[in-house]
Amino acid sequence: MCRWLAYSGTPIGLDELLYKPRYSLIDQSMHSRMGVETTNGDGVGVGWYGPDDQPAPALFRGVGPAWGDVNLRELARVTTSGLFLAHIRASTGTPVQQTNCHPFRYGRWLWCHNGAIRGFRRLRRDLLFAVDPELFPGVAGSTDSELMFHLALTFGLRDDPVNAVERMAGFVEAVARTHGIADPLQMTVGTTDGDRVWAFRYSSERHSRTLYVSTAVSALRALYPENEQLSRVSDETRIVVSEPLGELKGAWQPLPESSWGVVQKGADELGAFHPKDPS
Template identity: 70%
Template sequence: METTNGDGFGVGWYPVDGPGEPALLRGVGPAWSDANLREVAAATSSPLFLAHIRASTGTAVQQTNCHPFRHENWLWVHNGSIRDFGRLKRDLVLAIDPDLYPSLAGSTDSEVMFHLALTYGLRDRPIVAVERMAGLVESVARAHGVPHPLQMTVATTDGDRIWAFRYSSEGHSRSLFYSTALSALHELYPDDKRLRGLSDETRLVVSEPLGELEGAWQPVPEASWGVIQKGEDELGHFEPAMP
């Protein structure tokens, strides 16, 4: 954990008995010194969760700006930024579905991105929705003369599947990794205590590798999307599209 990411944290998790509305724990202090986070984490079981530590890109340090963001059964986390968001914000916010606007609680570019993706059909066609969100951001930025506006790694989930995205307008995105199949790691490291008790169905998507096990992490390619789901996972090319 980078000590520079101390502008808040959040965890969203789903009930053990299946998808439903996720619970949220968010705070404005550093995750590493939050006693409530340690208590809740030690006492909570969940089949799927998203976690985030925040480094503000200029918006206020407040609870409503901490990830994950939630709408009904959906969660969203974002690492990155929209360049010159203050100049682009009005046009982007006006594109949000009026029925979704009341749930826009904070002031971040990340939450606006989430609501735009919801506007463009995240619940039915997640990949298309995020591509349209990215396309709108780039279109609005061009109109305002803002170059290379979008930098993002995103994870979003409905409680059953996780969609992850790695993209930037300049073609040099922040890092994103997914875990090697646990069955392969069990074969490579049969005596490693850290792997004991983990199901072969366990998968992680992270901004940076955790631990030092060689071969444990695979990079998500530039301009790609991935889906983690029961059965076979998927990986494909990400291409912004006009809504």
């Protein structure tokens, strides 16, 4: 399907995660070890936050394979950010075009997704009609991922992200039931408002795609006091990934099945994910 990562912490160059690790996101675009497909070559995107006075995050999206995108390589080499999302796409049936590449943006919000809605072509019309009319013009592409984002916005993402995504998931499952489609939803989702990062791992069949979060930096420093990279980032630094970027023992913790987490200033949070039927 797809691979994605979210970074929050000490500002770093985008290439530090996109290109430099042994199992970087660009490496995963060619040699994914945990994805449904080994190759994720149907587009690439990165959204990042700059100075606080910028009204919205910057966005780069390309339709070619990530490993051959020279513009992305140049951008990543010179761009620094303390919060960014990056995504490599493997299409589940919708066209390879820029409007279908992640992350998706609305105002200060970014959204990326790995997974699919089973029977999406049958469900798409009913799902689209549930999008708030004021948000509907922002649906530019044809993916289930972008539609899920706009449904979450409709159900209150900007005010209560966990409740909104639970309502979105419950709504997709309710619509699928009316069409006789079992186990319709498969998702890992990363979303951010530029301050906090939320991650969700859920599937209707309770067998979700992989998702990991980096171990607390303070704990890793205690394990690896000679590691210079760990000395250069703050205790607040966290990375969420579809699959680990390296093999440092103890560095990656799996997000539990049917759960959500939020990376934020102070203590992070982890909770159980329960879809809610909005009706």
